[in-house]
Amino acid sequence: MKWFGLIATAFTGILLLSAVGDFARFGDPHSPANAGVGDRPSVSQYYITDTYADTKVPNIVTAVLADYRGYDTMFETVVIFAAGISIFAILRSLGGPVVPVSHPQAIDTSVDGDHQRIIIGTTCRLMIPVIQLFALYVVAHGHHSPGGGFQGGVILGASFILLALAKDLGTALGRFSEKRYLTLGCVGIMIYAGFGLLCQALERNLLDYEILHRIMPATDAVMARSHSMLGVEVGVAFTVTAIMFAIYSNLSSNGRLDHGL
Amino acid sequence: MIYDIVAVILIAAGIVFFLGAAVGLIRFPDFYTRMHAAGKGDTLSSLLVILGFAIHEFRHFDGSGDVIVFLKLLAICAFIMLTSPTSTHALMDAGYEDGIEPVIGEGGENALAETRKTRKKD
Numbered sequence A: 001m002k003w004f005g006l007i008a009t010a011f012t013g014i015l016l017l018s019a020v021g022d023f024a025r026f027g028d029p030h031s032p033a034n035a036g037v038g039d040r041p042s043v044s045q046y047y048i049t050d051t052y053a054d055t056k057v058p059n060i061v062t063a064v065l066a067d068y069r070g071y072d073t074m075f076e077t078v079v080i081f082a083a084g085i086s087i088f089a090i091l092r093s094l095g096g097p098v099v100p101v102s103h104p105q106a107i108d109t110s111v112d113g114d115h116q117r118i119i120i121g122t123t124c125r126l127m128i129p130v131i132q133l134f135a136l137y138v139v140a141h142g143h144h145s146p147g148g149g150f151q152g153g154v155i156l157g158a159s160f161i162l163l164a165l166a167k168d169l170g171t172a173l174g175r176f177s178e179k180r181y182l183t184l185g186c187v188g189i190m191i192y193a194g195f196g197l198l199c200q201a202l203e204r205n206l207l208d209y210e211i212l213h214r215i216m217p218a219t220d221a222v223m224a225r226s227h228s229m230l231g232v233e234v235g236v237a238f239t240v241t242a243i244m245f246a247i248y249s250n251l252s253s254n255g256r257l258d259h260g261l
Numbered sequence B: 001m002i003y004d005i006v007a008v009i010l011i012a013a014g015i016v017f018f019l020g021a022a023v024g025l026i027r028f029p030d031f032y033t034r035m036h037a038a039g040k041g042d043t044l045s046s047l048l049v050i051l052g053f054a055i056h057e058f059r060h061f062d063g064s065g066d067v068i069v070f071l072k073l074l075a076i077c078a079f080i081m082l083t084s085p086t087s088t089h090a091l092m093d094a095g096y097e098d099g100i101e102p103v104i105g106e107g108g109e110n111a112l113a114e115t116r117k118t119r120k121k122d
Helices: A002-020 A043-055 A060-068 A070-091 A115-140 A149-166 A169-175 A178-201 A209-214 A221-252 B002-027 B031-062 B067-097 B111-121
Strands: none
Touching: A043 A060, A043 A221, A060 A070, A060 A221, A070 A178, A070 A221, A115 A149, A115 A221, A115 B067, A149 A169, A149 A221, A169 A221, A178 A209, A178 A221, A209 A221, B002 B031, B031 B067
16 A cells, blocks of 8 residues: 555656646746737736726735636635545544543633743733734735735634644634534635625626626625625635644544644 | 934844854753743844834834834734743743753752652642
8 A cells, every 4th residue: 555655656746747847937928828829918918907907906816816716716725625624534533432622621820830821821812812813804905915815714723723732622622613613614615616606696607706796785897806806715714724723633633632732 | 314223233233142042052052051042032133123124114204104014013023022932931841841851060950850850749
């Protein structure tokens, strides 16, 4: 089995490395993306000149990611979800003695108690709300500055991991239980796919957000794209948050979700 | 002008402390002293450098520029002041729990070993 894995990995690696040779040079003005194919106009040029008029989103990266190439990003989110589910399927041990851990333990912060808990616990109590607020800001502000669903989701997931590291896994699972994070992971994908399917329900292509102005209040066709991008970013953030914490909690406790590190 | 001078002095001082932290990290003999150099030197020098940046931005305070950068830099200062010593503390404590012995000179006492004994009993 190990040999099979090695051969498969080596084969994939060689395949990927051989494909690297076919890439255009970085910044090459004659590459198909920059120069256009035949007499068709260049796609890079289009993104730079027309994105703002199309979507009213100043951050071109977000517009390309969530709108023009929304299909790609949707399945990127699915890949992250699949990674979390694989970790769950491989590591989680549901048999054996069941240890319920959904009770937030009282942390001893008296002066005679464990001094380490006081310092780290107090700092985390101060920092975690700020981290979570910043994560929401990064998600919501992805249109105007670097950020978006993936980055904001990772920050939000990291705040729960910080809680699990500073206290114990049980405390973090009390706030964000296994049932809840698996549900949230699915809900994120469903939000993203839902936006796509909603467009289809209104007789347009999948993820063609323009048509959503019919059902969004006080929105024209351009702003519909902008708002839908925010919607799918929120979906991405849900999934990434949930899967980050799912991976941490399963890896740190060997899939038993008991006490963690 | 005066802002620039203060900023340069702060940044230069920060770089000197950075150098001290780096030298300490290489030269000190054991885990605890190395963490002492890295933790303290790194916190102070980052604070000084970022404070220097903040004061460099502060010259826009007459309204011609963006005050938000100044405020953001101050916020970063506050977060570093909170988190950097805490992480140093957490790392130290992890090393202590793991049983890393400090290097003791001639005639010195290993106070850590004593406290560890009493802590194990609890």
